Amino acid sequence: MTSLVERVRARLADGGGEIGPAAVAAAVRAETGGVASDLDVLAALRTLRQEFTGAGPLDALLRDPRTTDVLVTAPDAVWIDQGAGPRRTTVTFADEAAVRRLAQRLALVAGRRLDDASPYVDGWLAEAGVRLHAVLPPVSAGGTSISLRVLRPAHHDLSALRRSGTLDAPGESLLRAIVAARLATLVAGGTGAGKTTLLNALLGATDPGDRLVTVEDAEELRPRHPHVVRLVARPPNIEGAGGVPLRELVRQALRMRPDRLVVGEVRGAEVCDLLAAMNTGHEGGACTVHANSVREIPARMRALAGLGGMGPAALDGQLAAAVQVVLQMRRRPDAGRVLDEVGVLRRDDGDLRVEAAWTRDGGPGPGHPLLTTLLRERGVTPPC
Template sequence: MSDDAHDVVAHVRRDLLRPGTGPRERGEAVRRSVEGAGRLLGSTAADALARRAHADIFGAGPLQALLEVDGVTDVLVNGPDDVWIDRGRGVERVGVRFADAAAVRALAVRLAAAGGQRLDDAAPTVDARLPDGTRLHAVVAPLCAEGAVISLRVLRTRAFTLDALVRGGSVPTAWEPLVRGLVLRRANVLVSGGTGTGKTTLLAALLAAVPTNERVVCVEEARELVPAHPHVVPLTARRANVEGAGAVGLDALVRAALRMRPDRIVLGECRGAEVREVLMAMNTGHDGGLATIHANTAGHVPARLEALGALAGMSRAAVAAQAVGALDAVLHVRRVGGRRFVAEIACVERDGDGLRVVPVATWDGVDAPCTAPAWPAFVTRWAAR
């Protein structure tokens, strides 16, 4: 940023610190302050400087423009001249530069404060939700070498539908009646996949297929689900403060959701002891539930469930008994190149004192889907008519 621009931003900042300037007045206040900063500017330059000043004071600074690019899902800062974005084709480097490592750290600290969190040497990591819905994760020295590392995840305002995923090639046309039927017939569905494979996108599309007269309670660590459904109640976990108090975990939120007259309970991601609460809910009359879990293949889901169940004090046999009764289907998503698609449909069954996955159908994203021996019975039970 030029010295003139720095001077204008400083002038704007002083104006906005005056009493009586609330969030609703900020945009116009920035514009008036830029115009009154004592610089002769054309309308185009004034507009550009107003946007820059607003981003530096209220937004994500030099990252704000990246967050507003259509299709961008993640903005990643590894250092002053090491900035990357992801817009569905894998990460790509961009030409955004910070003055130095201190500038990266200053932005991380300000964004954390905007999300109501603290970030400093005593609390060197933070997870927060910014006012516009963007999810922030940041780490500062001494835990990282570059002063600060920032990861921003954009909250999707566009909610995908199952029809859109079929048209976009993420779900085979032949599978659409079955996938829709899993929702309409109130199957308990577990969506599995690796990082960045589109688990949340698929989950939101499934929720868009839920009948509009049903109440959906969504439990998430950080809000990402914005499904196209008129009756969604979002519950978000809270981290402990710097004194170690005030935490509200996903397991507590699942228990709270059970008391909120839900037609469906949705867990954004199983990653800890809350797996016990979800499996118990699905086994006690709360059908039609949905959740996601990290797993590299559908066949790895049993091991992941057992590992998470162990965190809740559950034995391998207990996890198997609960999961077999609770889970009706596993939908596994993959990412190959820039494409994300549903690659496997499966179900689970007992295998001694553990679990095993039974394939129903597979797809490589290119050729026609392949069906397994379990396909006919599975379709008969679950496919939409």
Template sequence: MSSIARDSGMRLAERVRRHIAEERVEATPGALISAVRHEAEASVLGDTAVLRMAGRVRDQLVGAGPLAPLLSDPSVTDILVNGGEVWVDRGRGLERSTVDVGGPDDVRRLAQRLTAACGRRLDDGLPYADARLPDGTRVHAVLPPIATSGPYLSLRTFRQRPYTVADLVECGTIPPAVAPVLEAIVAARLAYLVTGGTGAGKTTLLATLLGLVPPTERIVLVEDAAELRPVHPHVVALQARTSNVEGAGAVTLTDLVRQALRMRPDRLVIGECRGAEIADLLTALNTGHDGGAGTLHANTPADVPARLEALGMLGGLPRAALHAQVNAALQVIVQVRRRTQGRVLDSIGVLYPMGEDRRTTVVPVWQRGRGTGPGTATLSRLLTERGVPVPPILGARR
């Protein structure tokens, strides 16, 4: 959009805003169309033109403004605004966008409008906010002077489309020979964590694997922000809540895990393990709740034990107790990675106690580019003990 067109749209949006305020009506689609006709003197225009103008004005008033086209692009996963620059990620890494968001004041107004729509405060007194739009898009904003060359605005889009294992095989995320291994892990009710860096596709893969859970089982999801949408007939979702402006009313993941245990879960799933709730999850998995799952930030599978140690300490678990709990509760680590060609399954490993102190170690079962590893025997044994056939690749160690 050219700067002239953008300025014209901003002026029209301001006139429509005043008109809506003077008429004291809600900014519904019908009210916006009526206001656009009135303020733009567009009654001689066709309905299509008026609807298009009303859509643009709505984006300026209550929507994402100039970022709306990017949010509607199904290939875009992240939108990052640095002052007046816009960067997007379409699964191939960040690239500069030609979208014009205006100057710092325009970005500030956009950030405040988006966060206010989610009931969050963003101003000089609280110059940062983390919010979630009604369509599921995650919004994070930081204002100057905290943002030295800002404002900064980060949006993580939420796509409603669910994926199947076949979809991920077709797009190259999962090698065809490895897909049966993931299916066997779910069928055997082994507890697993999907690990990886930010934006590596952890949530997408976890939701896909949850779609393999038999329809006779009940899945209870516990999430900081509702993102998982598995294709399954019996899913119950719980979402954490931050405190209000008075600092009250917070509901933490730890609170939700304890509530979930009273809801008869066949599969207890934590969308992202990031704090003291890991202690409650491990306790739950050690008391008869097989097949649990979650995601965890970790750069490599070897980093997972240390990451679990750090989180366990937040929950009051000493190191020795944490490793004992992990060894009994979790069996599999599924690592994903973001590469230039897209997001891929990078490795599968099993958790195994090593040494006299029985410290948890991740032993490779399969690694991209390297094939199967020493963990195949352990995973094969776990599958056999639970009556699940061992996939052919696990008997083809190289």
């Protein structure tokens, strides 16, 4: 049967074109010619369909609605994250070559190149709704590494997040007041903490009359809202041409009459344009940013702004004027992904910091009076 699989694999590779279930079945029939047993044919067809269609052995994991990430670190080391952190699965590949073939095929589906000359790829599998990252050896010293992030359409509004335990009742009420008051918001947290899920829910709670313009590296934001324009950055092609960076899209979004400008995640110089936009009358804007706590936000934003040529003092002034609220998401071992803290930005004597206005465990904090004032100034009654 191994010989049959190799012959069919070679036929498919030589034939070129799109490899789907029908093409795999036709190649198996052509190579057997009625000589192989039915069991051999069925076994070969099963093996090859896994290899050449979908995500191969990873398909079942990706189809599970609980899955957020599938990670391959070795042929016998496939991990899955379903909200409680990565855990090892029983899924395996035949060998390192099989992992490499899958990575290269997924890269082709994403319209990217993955080989010894281009040993890593970051792409988007639009049909599956999956973000792909893969690295080949020797850059990945332990063998081909594949990381798949499942980006599902937003099915969670704020009420659903409360029912799931991500929000408690006071947290939900506070978020609804922040949205109604059009306070500009940063959603912070680590990888997989639920930042995008929360931002989707917040956008779904905005006034249906608002025009939302979202700008992202990968199309993750799909809020339940009647008026959304989504802009997605494009990497350069193999020749290094045709790229559309996030920073340029932020500039373009300003010309599209947004009521709320939203950046999926700030990772670099685009933070300068985003803050400039929020300081020109675009209230209620939002973005996500990687940070392990609200107190890290000023330093994190200074580092990103430095990539765009903005100094720390200028960044502090822009940030203090543009953003009012920071929401900290955290993944807890006992509760999963939760809204852990709501902070407010305060600038005293040139010192920019984030004060806790509310925490999940302790309720109102030292920044609560300032948040209450901000809500009342916008005509919104504080919930507590």
